[in-house]
Amino acid sequence: MKNCALSFIVFFGLCMAAVAERPNMVFILCDDLGIGDVGCYGQEKLKTPHIDSIAASGMKFENHYSGSTVCAPSRSSLMTGQHTGHTFVRGNNPNGGNAPRPEIGQMPLPKDTLTLPKLLQQAGYATGMFGKWGLGGPENSGASKLQGFDEFFGYYCQSHGHTYYPAFLWRNSEKVPLDGDTYSHDLIWDEGLDFIRRSATAKTPFFTYYSITVPHAAMTAPQALHEKWCKVYPEFNGKVGKYGGVGMGKDREIHNPIAGFAAMMENLDNQVGVLTAELKKLGVYENTIIVFTSDNGAHREGGHQPDFWNSNGPFRGIKRALYEGGIHVPLLVSWPKQIAPGSGSDHICAFWDWLPTFAELGGATLPADAQIDGISMVPLLTGKADKQKKHKYLYWEFTEGKPRKAVRAGKWKAIRTYAPDGKTLVKSELFDLEADLGETTNLAEKYPEKTQELERMMDAAHGESEFYLFRR
Secondary structure, eight states: OHHHHHHHHHHHHHHHHHHHHSOEEEEEEESSOOGGGSGGGTOOSSOOHHHHHHHHHSEEESSEEOSOSSHHHHHHHHHHTOOTTTSSOOSOOGGGGSSOOGGGOSSOOOTTOOOHHHHHHHTTOEEEEEEEOOSOOTTSTTOTTTTTOSEEEEESSTTGGGOSSOSEEEETTEEEEOOSOSOHHHHHHHHHHHHHHHHHHTTOOEEEEEEOOTTSSSOOOOHHHHHHHHHHSGGGTTOEEEOOOTTOOGGGEEEOHHHHHHHHHHHHHHHHHHHHHHHHHHTOGGGEEEEEEESSSOOOOTTOOHHHHTTTTTOOOOTTOSSHHHHBOOEEEEOTTTSOTTEEEOOOEEGGGHHHHHHHHTTOOOOTTOOOOOOOOHHHHTTOGGGOOOOSOEEEEEOSSSOEEEEEETTEEEEEEEOTTSSSEEEEEEEETTTOTTOOSOOTTTOHHHHHHHHHHHHHHOOOOSSSSOOO
């Protein structure tokens, strides 16, 4: 009996030790940030030293992809571990076709959806989401609380998120009135910091999802920083950027959006520095994973000029394209306890890999019938890159505008473009990304067998959807 009791105590102690070693997770998802907008990826006209420090203290990825080329499906892919051939939300479909209630958000995830925050919540993590949700609203199945978040503060609706000076934000299912003069991004960031402080003080492992709206249009930043950058770029002071949305007020007309973008980025970079310092002050920095990435490529809205900033670096296309510029995004990961400073990786990965990665690190158990497309990156993040499993291919589909599908398999990338009916094939393209990163030369006719091989992958990856175009 004593031996049994001792065995239990030893086992319990080992379990508690394992729990204590589970990392905290801070996932910073920017909105419409191009890969070239960050200093460590080549940005020369503005500096991002605190963001770059994530790479300096951790790992910089060269082949990371977003879930989609626009907001909602990219977020759906991140939350569900599924690519857009399988995840429920595959486009920016407002309200799922229901009567417009802009404040309650877009197409809602079904209540029983397997999500990353649900898994971590069940594993004992405190889960908090701060920023733009875009996967439902407070009155339906997509409500953040029903999808696994203990706390939510920000925008449910993407259109509502087009203003940085809203009349209100949401705290869980309650509206929080604002005075119209409060820069929402700063308020949202501070709410996330408060969640981190409370969780760390309670010694509870935490998952903090910063789904921020920066640098999405409107190109608005705190006034002092905006004025600073107007002096740096006075030649654009006569330029005006306009961007519509729900609850738009003071930032409907933005003077010098070039200055606005730079000011937004400086403000964000400063806040990343504050976050890092706070984690160190709380004593949890060494065992906290910080992920920094973007939901898709750069935009050209509200007066923003991605060409001026070289926002997409060497890539072709911007937001809403399935060329590299629309989906190939920055990824920086810091975890001092595990990742060697200044590391780099060419591993080909995507948003749907984060659910199995964080689930494994957090000690969460995936249901036996879980249908996910992601592959855990734990070996790569823990110094065992030689044991890292690789994808046979990555897949995207996008039905807004000209419907398109895309696959990347190793160095090869194929894109199919369809007529508006989603059935009639207009064009097939094949690119060798090792030789042609800018996707300038279509090799589909030169390599028809390779083109057909990747097109078969597209057919295999697509699953039927009640709401989106593609049908077998």
